[in-house]
Amino acid sequence: MRIKRQSIFSPVAARVLLLLVLVLLAPAGFTTSPFAAHCQTAKPLITAVASVGMTVEDLDRSVEFYSSVLFFNKIREVELFGNSWERLEGVFSLRIRIAWLQRGS
Secondary structure, three states: OOOOOOOOOOHHHHHHHHHHHHHHHOOOOOOOOHHHHHHHHOOOOOOOOOOOOOOOOOHHHHHHHHHHOOOOEEEEEEEEEOHHHHHHHOOOOOEEEEEEEEOOO
C-alpha cells in the first residue's frame, strides 16, 4: 500500500504566493536608489564601434539579412584568390569573399 502525499498548495498557487511575498517584502526604494540614478545619467563607456569581422557560411544571405532586417548599407565587396592567399591560408583553390557593411556614420 502506497501512501500518497497531499499538499495544501498546488504548484501554481505556491509560485503565486512566493511572488506575492517577494513583492511585499521588496524595499520601497529599490528602483530609486542613488546607484540606479547615477547609471541613468552616466555617459556610456562605448559610444561607437569601428569595425567587427565575422565568418559566415553564405555571404549573400548574410548581407541580405543585415541589409533588410538591421538596415546596414553594403559599402564594398571584394573576392580574394591566387597563390599568395592559398599559401597564407593553406587551402588549395581558395576564394575569399569579403563584404563591408555600414550602419550610421
